[in-house]
Amino acid sequence: MTRAIVIIMDSVGIGAMPDAAAYGDTGSNTIVHISKAVGGLKIPNLTRMGLANITDIPFIAAIADPAGNYGKMSELSPGKDTTTGHWEISGIVLNEPFPTFPSAFPKEFIKQFELRIGRETLGNEVASGTEIIERLGVEHMRTGKPIVYTSADSVFQIAAHEEIIPLDDLMAICRTAREMLVNELGVSRVIARPFIGDTGHFQRTTNRHDFSVKPMEKTLLDHVIARGQKVFAVGKINDIFAGQGISEYVLTKGNDDGVNKTIDYMKRYEPGMIFTNLVDFDMVYGHRNNVKGYAEALEAFDRRIPEIISALRDDDILIISADHGCDPTTDSTDHSREYVPVLAYGRQLKKGINLGTRESFADLGATIAEYLGIEPLVHGQSFYSSIRI
Template structure:
């Protein structure tokens, strides 16, 4: 029995979702969105290690476009995965990659002011111990602290906002409001939001003395709904293996089926994966969400920054691959798209690449997100109770 590593490259989509017309950025449907394809076309991309595993081939398979500079003959299994959950968000993508399509419709808050119903606003005020909240509308995490950060410091009121995702985010100053107070607030209101089928409550601490130097810290914390059925992490534990999460995986799954969890900056997470390649035992599963491509570049519509981040990841990948042992399986994929060239700031509905090292080479074709879970379970000898089929 060997080991398995699943690395989710957050938001690295490859276009081609057949239902993209049903998902929107503002009034514009996501039809034609293609995170990787548009980065390649508009900026170029030098990722030889990813390309050798089949990245360029996956983009061509998904959308039929040319991929200049990404034309290597794949040395691994490669394909593109299609999601069935009715969402283009973090929990939907990760749950389905772990074998569980979301079994309900998420609740989304309207793009209006106020966005939150009175009972939610009242609960937020009680949890914060304040007479009110700031924003109470749609925004992104950078703009919202620019718009409300100084008022937050004056009033002490938390900044509460949402987006096109099923989420309620709370931004507060780490020192003036208090990081633990922020986490306690999120922890207190999360059950109410989960009962409403809102996927996550996210703590977004920031620092700085004024608008000019406000910046978010790495101490983000997600309070997500626990998956209502066993998923890949549970299957592996039931088979006797340990599950190690890297990045925000532990939060996304509410630590269900997870033995160890490491969080931190990108460099910390990459170092953790290097360490797990040396220390993880036979039958273990390492589940990682590596690099916040969407938070740092996709939502900001920064094509050049996104390309540079992918190239930095590729350099690390070239050093990581030799750390894998005989019989180890590595799967690289994504949870949704976030085309940095697309109008608006939201995620984009796309298919995602699936690149596999350690299982020979060849074309997988178009598969399902749940097939990723079924394949890893098959490799580890775990009993899958999901709907996917192994492509190994």
């Protein structure tokens, strides 16, 4: 009845990787810079698990006897996007990055896309989601034209006011884009970005939906299911894997709801894996360079950790990590190429083991595979032997 509970703090990086300069991310350090900016994060539970033992975090002291095991992980795959990070965690290491479009999408593609959906579009530029909605939202409401934009990541984003283009219609438009964006235009995700409100007060809603490409190889999730165990996905995990390797999923409305639904799954005591993404860190605060909000979100999650630990069975393993960075203290509103923290806790595990700097995010997946007794993954080196009693 062993289970692994994996919680991804979306975008909570812990320092620029050696190749960060190639991505324009020299010096990025999401959690360190946030703590410095607010005069010290109040995260006693993450600290107790060993977070401040991974690296020097301003105003937070490392502790001598962490309750968890701690380290950081490098990303072998090129890129710094959500799909790449989660896929590598689950055992896929990409040789080539997903395509990005720093000059926006080809005009011929946009023309064909407009013909397919029967609407003209606005935008087709590299932009911050909140900024482009404020700038083009009024014209969108007047004309009914969806707003198309991208970022430094491999994404094709479509924003529409829920009262102008109903959600079902927006999702249909996104499915058309997903069908068309293949080969050299094969972005990792098409993202529906619904919003509400009036001029000067537009705000994105939690009704976003990601239309991802399917994994090209079997992932940890597929192997868990093949073993006869369950994979429960919380938040946008189901979207990231295009439903592949998922037994059951639930969507969330914010980080707190994500924690609630993770605990709900934990109460079911079914063997396998619970895989949770807490997206607010990234979507609501990181991309908006909202340092104070990001700090408060980290502190709010920290307050929920005792509940999560209380819901663990004796033979459960809890791993808290991230998928990339998104340093809100920099000028950029994009993801950042960073190491990610890894914290591993279980009542039947050792405590206070320094896992060092792992070669790949896939080490996390390899560890879970060994813990659950399933076949080893192609990529990744398990650290389970270091922490098992």
